[in-house]
Amino acid sequence: MKTTEKEINILGLPVKEAEVIAAELNILLSNFQVYYQNLRGIHWNIRGKRFFQLHVKFEELYNDAQVKIDLVAERVLTLGFTPLHTFEDYIKNNKLTVGKNISKDTEAVHLVIASIADLLKIERVILEESANINDEGTNSMMSDFIKEQEKTMWMMKAWSEEEI
Template identity: 55%
Template sequence: MNTVALNIIGIDVDKAEDLGVGLNKLLANFQLYYQNLRGLHWNIQGKNFFELHAKFEELYTGANDRVDEIAERILTLGVQPLHTFSDYLQASTIEEGKDIKTDTASVELVLNNLSTLLNLEREVIEKASDAGDEGTVALLSELISEQEKTIWMFAAWLK
């Protein structure tokens, strides 16, 4: 008889480890997204300053909360979350947005970052579903719904 080792929350240990890898990649990308938003908030200029300055603050505050939720989910699965900037830079596919000051370039960066996050979340949610990990599915479902709406709004803003 072949038995599967389960972690403390009843998820197959190997599948939990794989989910941890995917969530760590998402965590690293969220950290770069967060830092990009901080830079946009600080450096935005032009006629849309007040609108975007406030919006970027709202987004980075939310991203900071999500970083914590993702790291805690990784720990719940029994995996160590990444926690150094060197690890984030190595694992992230989102690139640093440096010296971006205009409204259009700022919004385009946010849209690109959110698209990257969505793709990663969809990859991980599929693995989580296959592993019977409803906790990760719920976390990512909420993220995906929020980000799709934000993408729609920023895309409308660009038109």
């Protein structure tokens, strides 16, 4: 089947496939918003002997999540679509555990580990789909996210295992 100009967007990507990737990016955006809010909550509510260590770490993580949220939304726009922007949409598309009133250090770190694991699953789907259509912009972003989050996962797991 021959591709016509109408089927390719301004970036040189197939429109229908780009739309699928934008939808997946919106799912990622929704989940990052929940992750961000979880991080804010555990940052505010953490208690105990490791308060100072974790309070700073959770702030670092939520600042990073905020940057990633903006990057994902801007990528959706770059692809020619509209990023989700309501809490209703975020909750509807959320796949993460929502952390409520978590103040114990180990519970907070386990929430971060579980959240990153779920984000990685979404990102790997997007990575594969973007590779299939040579969407290097999305692919590169997902690769960067995955690399950073794998390192964060390793660090959180290392911290958590000292408790065992």
